[in-house]
Amino acid sequence: MGIDVIIVEDDPMVLELHRQYINQVKGFKVVGQAADGKTGFNIISELRPQLVILDVYMPGDNGIDLLRRVRTEGLNTDVILVTAAHRTETIQQGMQYGAVDYIIKPFTFQRFKKSLKSYQQYIEQIRNNQQLTQTDIDCLKGVVSTESHLSSLEELKNSIPKGLDKATLESVLSIVKEQTGYFSASEISKLVGISRVTVRRYLNYLCDNGWLKGILSYGPVGRPLHKYIKDDSFSF
Known part of the structure; x- marks a missing residue:
């Protein structure tokens, strides 16, 4: 079973880059896109994707506002935030509202792919296991020893x-x-x-x-x- 993705990004060039990157990772499918928070919320509500690739700074409702609204409405959708914002407060807010990852612009395809693959692993673990060990949870949260390098x-x-x-x-x-x-x-x-x-x-x-x-x-x-x-x- 594939993972449906919606992209919410106001920069057309970056949006297309996201689309190309997602298409290169097996198991993911872009099913919708939006250039602002209001339209993004409407599409998320309608399509109920498993994953949203969400920019923080957009016209109107920003990404944090949209993420907050998604959580308030109880929509069962995971979010990866992608932004040029380095402010600790913004990053903390994203994590508090349940973002599964936070990618800082500019980024490489390898970093983007790593985020998608980690999410894919998380979904597979959830689907295939009713109970998770501490090791399973550590892997899902990215707790990996630097000795692996x-x-x-x-x-x-x-x-x-x-x-x-x-x-x-x-x-x-x-x-x-x-x-x-x-x-x-x-x-x-x-x-x-x-x-x-x-x-x-x-x-x-x-x-x-x-x-x-x-x-x-x-x-x-x-x-x-x-x-x-x-x-x-x-x-x-």
Whole structure:
């Protein structure tokens, strides 16, 4: 059984980005969208989706207002908040009203996908189990030891997933090691001599294991650009 999703986002470019990201994650289906809180509430009330991807700052009722109304009306819908707001008060309000996750703009596809997959795991656990152990609950809440990250270069090279090549990873690492500040997959691909799409797979592998941090950089026109930066916690 798939998970129906509604997107509530006033920026058309970001809304389309959400749609593309959701379509790339198996098991999720976009069934509706809205550009403001009032319309969003009406669609949620009508379609009763399992999940809403909700922006905080919108014209009229903002995302927190909409989330509060959803809870007041007793609608059985989960919400992932997506916003550029970093204020502790806003984040706290979102959590108090039951947001299952809070994604800060700009963000990577990997972070967005992680949120969806975690929610999918939560739904599957709820559907398949009448009782949950403490371990089950910890996993659902994202309580994961940092030891799960591959903390050494040897572990990183020897644990690469199927489809990635150790020699290519070493080439990418040697170039990344020399970078300062943010860089893109296109920049690395030119230096390594392989395609941007291939390089991005290796950079995302490094992101998944904490060696890189990724963001989306929004320019004045065009699609947002994926950028990366080294995590100072690891030694390349």
